[in-house]
Amino acid sequence: MGDNHERDGQGEKLPRAARNPNGSTAPLRADVLAVLGVLKIATYKQLHALVAADEYRDHHRVEHVAEAVRDLEKHKLVDVRGATSPSGRRPATKASPDTGGAAKPKPGGPGAQKIVGLTPLGLAAAAEALGDDRDMGGHARGAGLTGAPHAMLVNELIITAVTGTTTHGAPPRTDTRQAPPRRALPAGPLPGGIEAWATEMPHTITGKYNVIPDAVVRLPELGIPVAFLELDRGTMTDIRKVAGKLDNYKRYFDRSVHVGGQERLEVEVRYNAPEPAYGYSPRRSVRPPVLFGLDQGTKGSRPRYSPESL
Incomplete structure (x- = not known):
């Protein structure tokens, strides 16, 4: 108690501020690792949707999740895999024989979001954060370089199942009386939280x-x-x-x-x-x-x- 220092990989004692220069908290970093242990790759918004709970949603914002990711990246537990490909916001690349003559949108551009994923070292740390002795599967090496539209949509389905909403907002409802309060994180249609899911x-x-x-x-x-x-x-x-x-x-x-x-x-x-x-x-x-x-x-x-x- 009262020790404001942590040890680095060589055993040297460093101030906590030096270990985590972006100011993230240990519980938030553990939550981010646990979510990435399930999704393997995700955007900041997707991480925030599953990390934030209704009682402290206003406290942990997307910016705080980004700070935690940057601190985890400093410890070589997380790396940036690329960026999403916003539909209709970037001109398609020229057709090539490799793509069968089809023009595909290029990742990045206005409205794109960073995609982050676990390193092999981060996969082990995520297993510890989840703490249920599960088979962690792979860490989706190489995923995200082309925008990962498939993985991003799988993430949105999991987010919807867990929280009842998506990173794009609440799903449309035919009966407005059934809509959840705007500032509350509604429960999803399936029981269990993010720990009930697994990928890869x-x-x-x-x-x-x-x-x-x-x-x-x-x-x-x-x-x-x-x-x-x-x-x-x-x-x-x-x-x-x-x-x-x-x-x-x-x-x-x-x-x-x-x-x-x-x-x-x-x-x-x-x-x-x-x-x-x-x-x-x-x-x-x-x-x-x-x-x-x-x-x-x-x-x-x-x-x-x-x-x-x-």
Whole structure:
């Protein structure tokens, strides 16, 4: 108590102000690490949406989250991965044979937001911040260099599930009487907080093949040990390819392992599903749900699909 110093990696005692020159607090840095441990990459606004709670939302602003990120970057736990690509705010690049002749918007420009992610050292620190002995998966190396539109939309879906809103504001409601108070952070439609989610988690089908969901969520409050999220931004023009992902999930869900002399489904063992009371048979087991999110996507600066076509 009363010690206003911390030690650096060489054991040298330094003033806390020198260790964190941007003035962030230790609890806020831990919260940022925990959120990044789930999302892997995110913008400052997305981090703030999940770090801020209603009782101190006015105290921790986006600027405070940015300060915490800069201090974590100084400790080599976080790095900047690039910038988002605001739709319709930057001219498309010239078409090239590498892109199949299609012109793609360039990341950055007016309205773009920085994308930050965990370093390998930061992934270990995030595991400590989450504190639940989970499999952390990968740290999304290389993601963010092209704007990461897919990952950014996955983040928004998770934010909506946890908080009931997005970084773009509350979702439209048909009944205005159901709208939450403006200054309160509403509860999301799914139980559990950000710690119930995970991304970048490979699930082994065979020794060579994995299925990697866009996100995984534990829902024990609903009697569902785990659910898997798949997002399509309209990039797969043939719906059969989207549905074809279910074949890989079925192969994973049918994978069994032997635990204590008993055969059980690997997904049940991994996600702590309760054992059946009257015997066990993989054929009688209920497979986890796979949730599909379909987005109209963009082509150039215009929507790829209309809501009707989706």
